Amino acid sequence: MEFPSKLIESAVGELSKLPGVGKKTALRLALHLLKAEADTTATLAEALAKMRFEIRYCDTCHNISDTPECSICANQLRDQSTVCVVSDIRDVIAIENTAQYQGMYHVLGGVISPIEGIGPSDLTIDSLVERVTKEGSEIREVILAISPTMEGDTTAFYLSRKLRDLPELNVSTIARGIPMGGELEYADEITLGRSIVERQRQAR
């Protein structure tokens, strides 16, 4: 695709580096910005740069934060005895949106993936172990809320091995089964099989 202007060409080039944005979408976004008020672009550019250069990560849980301690870790009303381990910041936001969890978090920053060259030392696993074993730690339960993929299960297994020397610590995992609204006949065999083996008592 040839562009009549170098300026638009470089803007389209940069936009199309974003995930899920191709050349045509990038051009549509660039032309949208050109048609909109100049302020829109200025605010967008500034918000992106500010986010990238000023954002911090919580020293305790590695969640994104504006301050050295994130708002969840700083909240004394939350249950300090439970830590929910997730791979990604997105998972924190997703779980927070359910409003069903009042404990703390620990963001691993990914999952163990030999193919992508991500080993345990690239994640915040040591920081989690330190947090749990630290003197005076109130943590009684670690919930492994990691996506049940090959890499996720490997990570969960590695973590439970790392934590098994702590007999007083409960390690749990999120419930797996048929999702709400899901059709039994379309569920995969492994999920359906496990959901029968690990059946739950019906509330009566």
Add this chain to the structure above:
Amino acid sequence: MEFPSKLIESAVGELSKLPGVGKKTALRLALHLLKAEADTTATLAEALAKMRFEIRYCDTCHNISDTPECSICANQLRDQSTVCVVSDIRDVIAIENTAQYQGMYHVLGGVISPIEGIGPSDLTIDSLVERVTKEGSEIREVILAISPTMEGDTTAFYLSRKLRDLPELNVSTIARGIPMGGELEYADEITLGRSIVERQRQAR
């Protein structure tokens, strides 16, 4: 959706103002930028701001340009006698990509749309008429390459009325019919009907 950081919240807010970008996509883009090199964000922000604030529009054809005269208008090798009228800069890029057209362009900047409050005076129609009627003008043909929608047809009709006092000027429109690879049975009735009435002689 609640965010753990005001910085990411404002970046997601600004990104989700882009067309076709919802809150979830915006968050994905923001987290991608956070994970990528800081340079990526800096270059993107700079390219967007530079594009918005430094881009110019060609004085003659209103195409985007880095200079007062765009590269197409400045190219003396192109056919100065034909002007292709399009609604949008995107159409110029699309026609240029076909490599089938060697003439000039005129970008209207939209189509007449009473619903959106866009009248003839909001478009560069006067500039086109002036360009065609100017003393010494070499323009012999105006091609109306406007999308055959309700608004597009209205605009084309308005333009042809504006230009009908120039008997020496040929006004043409792009060919309409069944697109290449299109199935006759799925074509709409109006297109199919017109493609039969305006049938073309088969090359033999």
